[in-house]
Amino acid sequence: MSRSGHSRVTGVLRLVLALWLMGSAVRALAEPWQAVAEQGMPMAVVLPFAGLSFTVGAFLLTGFMSRVAGLLLVGMGVWQLASFGVSVPPAVLVVAGAYLALRGGGAWAMDIYVQKMQDRLRRRAISN
Numbered sequence: 356m357s358r359s360g361h362s363r364v365t366g367v368l369r370l371v372l373a374l375w376l377m378g379s380a381v382r383a384l385a386e387p388w389q390a391v392a393e394q395g396m397p398m399a400v401v402l403p404f405a406g407l408s409f410t411v412g413a414f415l416l417t418g419f420m421s422r423v424a425g426l427l428l429v430g431m432g433v434w435q436l437a438s439f440g441v442s443v444p445p446a447v448l449v450v451a452g453a454y455l456a457l458r459g460g461g462a463w464a465m466d467i468y469v470q471k472m473q474d475r476l477r478r479r480a481i482s483n
Contacts, residue, residue, distance in 0.1 A: 365461025418464025
């Protein structure tokens with residue numbers, strides 16, 4: 356597979372993960388008692404965790420600071436695994452977060468455009 360193909364796969368993974376994070380966060384914020392029962396976490400943890408998930412999801416949706424968001428996902432997943440035991444969603448957060456932290460946001464990420472703008476500014480500064 357070509358490099359651009361990997362970039363598209365990474366971009367799609369980033370977008371799907373962002374929608375999953377934001378959707379689960381909205382659901383937890385809309386029905387917190389149900390989220391407490393389903394996730395096995397206390398209310399004092401569910402609401403802040405949902406807020407953080409929504410925020411990280413928004414960053415991933417735009418592709419802004421994708422590597423930092425990936426590191427946050429790894430931290431969130433490891434914390435959940437250590438605090439509440441092994442389950443699939445935290446493991447997915449760890450694996451997907453590590454992938455994004457290493458690969459970046461992929462296709463359609465704002466990070467690409469920010470990097471291009473920084474490169475142009477550096478070239479101008481060098482030429483002046």
